[in-house]
């Protein structure tokens with residue numbers, strides 16, 4: 001069977017070249033006579049793998065020396081707890097931006113560990129859903145950090161730059177746009193991202209954290225596996241790491257470097273998103289619910305003028321090899337997730353299909 005163009009929001013497409021390499025190495029990794037999955041994590045060979053993954057990631061994102069890179073177990077949802085557990089003392093306050101979906105879950109967990117000041121970050125305008133300008137946010141000024149989600153995967157709303165007025169530490173859930181564009185790491189205190197959107201398989205989560213934060217962390221009541229400083233001290237190898245996830249991530253990092261790095265991906269991602277949004281805006285059959293300047297270049301949400309055509313749209317798209325276009329269950333409509341692994345051709349085929357569907361209805 002031919003590989004489909006996979007628009008899934010997550011777990012999402014992985015570059016075909018990466019999967020082919022993993023397939024080739026599955027029975028015999030680097031001549032060891034077994035796969036990396038079956039290989040000891042306390043070996044020099046695995047150490048070289050994790051070191052190379054870190055080096056490549058540092059190159060891709062220009063991560064400065066004074067930031068630690070952690071390859072963690074679990075998902076972004078674990079980080080919803082880990083961040084406040086480590087960064088908040090019982091009487092401390094943190095600011096959280098409330099966005100569509102994921103940030104609400106982060107807020108729910110954070111409330112177990114400190115005083116959480118919530119500021120809504122979206123507004124419904126006549127042009128669609130929009131990010132509320134920063135000068136209208138009311139934040140607690142004694143807070144330990146501000147947590148926000150750079151790209152809200154569910155509705156396709158994206159911050160195109162970091163908050164600028166806020167002077168405290170920024171903690172960012174970057175699950176669905178990490179490695180899709182250049183960022184200035186030094187603007188952040190801590191970044192986390194589950195792998196299954198733009199990195200690799202689920203079960204592994206990346207954390208990039210400024211080292212000086214370790215001195216202020218409240219770790220004595222935190223379980224070992226949830227302590228950032230301990231994980232950093234052991235180079236992510238305190239216990240058995242998610243080794244296959246780290247391996248696949250390392251192949252994705254190599255692939256990204258071969259493509260030309262993050263700037264090249266950013267240009268391509270811009271072009272893909274532009275092609276799709278321009279078509280949607282020019283059509284009276286499709287509609288984007290998000291205001292132009294808040295639109296995500298990773299998750300393009302759109303609706304059909306008649307929602308009773310949704311099922312037929314999805315069925316026909318699938319028959320054309322365009323899969324997983326159904327919107328999130330809380331939101332309805334369609335969503336095309338066009339992460340790094342989605343080639344330009346996939347978006348061209350989607351637009352061609354949408355045109356044909358529009359003409360026939």
Ligand SMILES: *Cc1c(COP(=O)(O)O)cnc(C)c1O
Nearest residue numbers: 075076077102153173175176194
């Ligand atoms: C997918 C996603 C999550 C949650 O990931 P899990 O692996 O299900 O915990 C959190 N935040 C954002 C922005 C996401 O896209």
